[in-house]
Amino acid sequence: MTAGDPLLTVEDLRTYIRTDGEPTRAVDGVSFDVERGETVCLVGESGSGKSVTCESLTGIVPQPPAEVVGGEITFDGTSLTDADDAQLRQVRGNRIAHVFQNPQGALDPVYSVGEQVVEAITVHDDVPERVARERGVELLREVGIPRASDRFDEYPHEFSGGMRQRVAIAIALAADPDLVVADEPTTAVDVTVQARLLDLLGDLTDDGTALLWVTHDLRVVAAVADRVLVMFGGTIVERGPVEAVFGAPGHPYTQALFDSYRGLSGRDEPTAREDIPTDGCRFRGQCPHAVLECGSDDQPSFYAVDERDDHTASCVYHDPGLEFDPEAVMADARGVRPDEGSADRPETGAGVRSEGSTGGHPDEGTGTRPEEGTDD
Amino acid sequence: MTDSDEPLLAVEDLETHYPVTRGLLRREVGRVRAVDGVSFELRRGETLGLVGESGCGKTTTALSVLDLEEPTGGEVRFDGEPVGDLSGEALSAFRRRAQLVVQDPNEAFNPRMTVGEAVAEPLAVHGVDDAERRRAVAADLLERVGLSADDADRYPHEFSGGEKQRIAIARALVLDPDLIVADEPTSALDGRVQADVLALLDDVRERFDVSVLFISHDIDVVRRFCDRVAVMYLGEIVEKGRVDDVFASPEHPYTRVLLGSVPSLDPGEGSLAEPLTDTVPDPSDPPSGCRFHTRCPEVIAPTDADLSEGVWRSLAAFRFTVRTGELPDPVGDPAVEESTVREAFDLPGSGGDGAVEFGDETVQQAVDEAVAALARGDRETADERLTDALTTPCETEVPAAVERDDRLVRCHRYDSGAAAEPLPWARSDE
Numbered sequence: 001m002t003a004g005d006p007l008l009t010v011e012d013l014r015t016y017i018r019t020d021g022e023p024t025r026a027v028d029g030v031s032f033d034v035e036r037g038e039t040v041c042l043v044g045e046s047g048s049g050k051s052v053t054c055e056s057l058t059g060i061v062p063q064p065p066a067e068v069v070g071g072e073i074t075f076d077g078t079s080l081t082d083a084d085d086a087q088l089r090q091v092r093g094n095r096i097a098h099v100f101q102n103p104q105g106a107l108d109p110v111y112s113v114g115e116q117v118v119e120a121i122t123v124h125d126d127v128p129e130r131v132a133r134e135r136g137v138e139l140l141r142e143v144g145i146p147r148a149s150d151r152f153d154e155y156p157h158e159f160s161g162g163m164r165q166r167v168a169i170a171i172a173l174a175a176d177p178d179l180v181v182a183d184e185p186t187t188a189v190d191v192t193v194q195a196r197l198l199d200l201l202g203d204l205t206d207d208g209t210a211l212l213w214v215t216h217d218l219r220v221v222a223a224v225a226d227r228v229l230v231m232f233g234g235t236i237v238e239r240g241p242v243e244a245v246f247g248a249p250g251h252p253y254t255q256a257l258f259d260s261y262r263g264l265s266g267r268d269e270p271t272a273r274e275d276i277p278t279d280g281c282r283f284r285g286q287c288p289h290a291v292l293e294c295g296s297d298d299q300p301s302f303y304a305v306d307e308r309d310d311h312t313a314s315c316v317y318h319d320p321g322l323e324f325d326p327e328a329v330m331a332d333a334r335g336v337r338p339d340e341g342s343a344d345r346p347e348t349g350a351g352v353r354s355e356g357s358t359g360g361h362p363d364e365g366t367g368t369r370p371e372e373g374t375d376d
Numbered sequence: 377m378t379d380s381d382e383p384l385l386a387v388e389d390l391e392t393h394y395p396v397t398r399g400l401l402r403r404e405v406g407r408v409r410a411v412d413g414v415s416f417e418l419r420r421g422e423t424l425g426l427v428g429e430s431g432c433g434k435t436t437t438a439l440s441v442l443d444l445e446e447p448t449g450g451e452v453r454f455d456g457e458p459v460g461d462l463s464g465e466a467l468s469a470f471r472r473r474a475q476l477v478v479q480d481p482n483e484a485f486n487p488r489m490t491v492g493e494a495v496a497e498p499l500a501v502h503g504v505d506d507a508e509r510r511r512a513v514a515a516d517l518l519e520r521v522g523l524s525a526d527d528a529d530r531y532p533h534e535f536s537g538g539e540k541q542r543i544a545i546a547r548a549l550v551l552d553p554d555l556i557v558a559d560e561p562t563s564a565l566d567g568r569v570q571a572d573v574l575a576l577l578d579d580v581r582e583r584f585d586v587s588v589l590f591i592s593h594d595i596d597v598v599r600r601f602c603d604r605v606a607v608m609y610l611g612e613i614v615e616k617g618r619v620d621d622v623f624a625s626p627e628h629p630y631t632r633v634l635l636g637s638v639p640s641l642d643p644g645e646g647s648l649a650e651p652l653t654d655t656v657p658d659p660s661d662p663p664s665g666c667r668f669h670t671r672c673p674e675v676i677a678p679t680d681a682d683l684s685e686g687v688w689r690s691l692a693a694f695r696f697t698v699r700t701g702e703l704p705d706p707v708g709d710p711a712v713e714e715s716t717v718r719e720a721f722d723l724p725g726s727g728g729d730g731a732v733e734f735g736d737e738t739v740q741q742a743v744d745e746a747v748a749a750l751a752r753g754d755r756e757t758a759d760e761r762l763t764d765a766l767t768t769p770c771e772t773e774v775p776a777a778v779e780r781d782d783r784l785v786r787c788h789r790y791d792s793g794a795a796a797e798p799l800p801w802a803r804s805d806e
Contacts, residue, residue: 045566146702195637195648223639367710
């Protein structure tokens, strides 16, 4: 929208979670931008690190056990990584607001909805009670709560789930933030209610508010996103404009996500979190096309998908310098079971899978699980 | 199991009402009609999906079918036998043959029992005394659902959600049932894990020859997994039929709203369906006639009024919003400008001076009076005026079930001699 720097820049963010043994690399080298007035969706399944990424932005991730061990977060020209608590508090709510999946958790049951909206207003803007109240009613009205002035003094339990989420959104909007970070805001409600919330949140960006929207639901992404970031195992694996990513998903993981919407074709065995490698391509253990190159130390670089510079995937198959014919290989990836293989790639299948995994991990037993008991 | 045409499960006019009581004497002051006259059949080897918003009675239906919740009316027949009459050995046999898988696998297990014990427990309950044999059966089942026999000695917390749901399925299978009632079995799981569990259930129903009653609010999952589907709204089934037919061309307006609310996977298709009003009525006081009429975008115009479709729809939205009292602010305040009221509901200006904006004088007058009443803060009068002038056939009569080709729809637009034709359905989906 505006010329110049993006509103939010995240560079090589790493947030690890301390455990008894090796720390869990919840977010492991994530970089992305959010422009003003733009909706960016962060897609992935539970444990992919999408929520921790968002919580790391404003330091609301519980530390310890989590720890931001590296990276740079710049918001509107100022570094959030170097900011102290007081500065972060200024940014939170005022400039960056959060909306969570479960509005019950976000609202305090012993205060009326109005008091909580007013609090959000007065914390960030020193106005008299009366003005704050007026503005609060206006906010509830804007988020579509009927009888807003009557309901202002009611308590959260008197609201339905969808209405509670609207209140949470009103609170997030209280200080007129530049960026709203919404973590699965419609996951706990019915589709009919979700449709209304999608419309409501979609309208936000019309007046220049940017949205960073976390979800596991590709349909929600299709409805709201301008750009998509797909996360797996703490890394971003694919990024691009929504129509590009949905039109031709480039990363095998993204393709698997789409497949899960289309057919019943499940994997033979589920993969546990601990089986996801912490180097190279994190998806290689579950990838029908993995090769030795997938197991290098670093995450594969981002290569253009379908020669679009703005649509990239972190997958060696899109590396123009490698000798695969990406079209031949990736074409059979969509919706086709891996064991059918393709003529040009005799090494597709379980054999490659073990090579990919154990090759990258001589010291760990990660390669064993996917193969055992796959065939009856 | 038998070769008769008798469906495995036949549910007829099932009613499960919960009393609402008040005071020391627990006087009954009302009834929540959670399930109110539901009929369906589940044929052998078939999967029937039950869909609807939360609170529509899906789960109560499931529990009533299993006799875990006692129905207040109607009949459930399992393999020809009325379930309500079963006792002793026959009831025990029914409990063996009909199993339940619940939504949250975390709640489904005793944390102090190994999963092997948990899976084998139903065997012990139903009289398999040989511990070695129980163990062997449990280990075998764990392998069949994609885990290993060694997992039998681990505890539930050592498994992920998807794995726990697999174990729950193993436990449901251990008595070799004919029916599995699955209540939102994949709702708590991620997309790919969901696909895995569905694939497992699919495999299981073929290999073990079980019928499945599948309860879900997830349209995608039902589309993929079920043969037939029944759509519930406020305790009633409004439409049922083959999944392919119902989802390709939904007939009941509620089904259309439900399917139309699911965003398309095509980023270009932005518009989502909108009901006429958002407020879901209280199930203890459901609307008369067709229960969906207060939210129905296709509610039928009064036969004696001369209104265009568009005008009628905005008037209907006005009327049913006034009825619920969920007025958009500031309309609910005492003393607002009439113009504010008109603006809030997208109503044209006052007819005044004999100018009739709606094309119908009686309606015009009623609307003007209702707007004036609302501006004074008198909602009741407004409601009365609108009800008098704008009574829809949908609220006066309960729609009959119209049945043809394994399809049933309960909507006045499909009655023979209906006041209005069905509207075309236009939405292409993948």
